[in-house]
Every structure is written in C-alpha cells, then in structure tokens.
Amino acid sequence: MKTPRRLSVAFFALLLPASLLLGSCAKDDEPVPAPLYLLDQSWQLIEAEGKPVAVTAGGAATSLTLSSIDNLSAGQAWCNQYGGTFMLVPGTSYLTFSGQASTRATCAEQPQETRYLNLLPQVRRYTISQRQLQLFDSEHPLPLLVFEVK
Structure with missing residues (x-):
C-alpha cells in the first residue's frame, strides 16, 4: 500500500513545478502595449x-x-x-x-x-x-x- 502513496507524492512533486512554469506563460500575464494612437502622436x-x-x-x-x-x-x-x-x-x-x-x-x-x-x-x-x-x-x-x- 505504500507504493501508491509514494507515487502520488512524487507525481505532485513533479506536477506543481510544471504547472507553475506553464502558468507563467499564460497570455493574461503578458504585458499589453499602450494604444498606438497614444504614443508618437502630436x-x-x-x-x-x-x-x-x-x-x-x-x-x-x-x-x-x-x-x-x-x-x-x-x-x-x-x-x-x-x-x-x-x-x-x-x-x-x-x-x-x-x-x-x-x-x-x-x-x-x-x-x-x-x-x-x-x-x-x-x-x-x-x-x-x-x-x-x-x-x-x-x-x-x-x-x-x-x-x-x-
């Protein structure tokens, strides 16, 4: 019975860092540029x-x-x-x-x-x-x- 527990701990130990890395690539976190018509406009x-x-x-x-x-x-x-x-x-x-x-x-x-x-x-x-x-x-x-x- 100890094998499944060790497997699940190992799985979560690998899953957490992977999800953090993938989560940091989300489009919502990307910087949004200022509207083009605001800048370089007189x-x-x-x-x-x-x-x-x-x-x-x-x-x-x-x-x-x-x-x-x-x-x-x-x-x-x-x-x-x-x-x-x-x-x-x-x-x-x-x-x-x-x-x-x-x-x-x-x-x-x-x-x-x-x-x-x-x-x-x-x-x-x-x-x-x-x-x-x-x-x-x-x-x-x-x-x-x-x-x-x-």
Whole structure:
C-alpha cells in the first residue's frame, strides 16, 4: 500500500513545478502595449481645467507628444518648448509625468503656461475617446487637460 502513496507524492512533486512554469506563460500575464494612437502622436491642448484653450496670437498651439522609444514627453506650450519623462503601466490607464523642464522665454500667456506645466505632474490616468486624449488626476471626475489629435 505504500507504493501508491509514494507515487502520488512524487507525481505532485513533479506536477506543481510544471504547472507553475506553464502558468507563467499564460497570455493574461503578458504585458499589453499602450494604444498606438497614444504614443508618437502630436496632441493639441483644447481644454485646461474645464476651460477652452485658444491658440496664441502668434499662432502657436500648446502641444504634447509622448515618445514610444524613450518615454520622453515633449511639446510646445504658449511661450516655450518643454519636455520631461512619462510613465505608463501597460494594460491600465495609469499615466504619470515628471516635472517638465522648459525654455525661458516670456510672453503674455506665461501664467497659463506655468499652470499647464504644473498640471502635468498631477496626472494619474488617461482616456482616449473620439480622437481626444483626456488626462485626469487621482481626485476629480473631470479631466485636468483635454487634447485632440493635431
């Protein structure tokens, strides 16, 4: 009677590691890439904190591009070019930005630009719907920033 017990112990001793190895290959565990239309796309700011954003008198629109190669964010704000880094968590809507560095030109829209650059590091998630990118913080149901495809 001891033989079947030894056989079953040996069987389970082999089965457990094999099932762990096979389980780690499941498709559900594979990283999901960010949507292609989020990255390497030029987004133009159309709304900040619920208020429409107009193009400056000089014709420069505030833009944002997220690079798929090096996780760098870059764009043109009202007065200056800016950039930093961003982080996406694959398979989720989680998105964060570092503080963004910018050039130092001044213009009449400087307060708007400063507010915009201060809002980006507050972002915690995004949605994309009808060619619009909406960026949210962790507290409010309405987006902080809304962009559309340029």
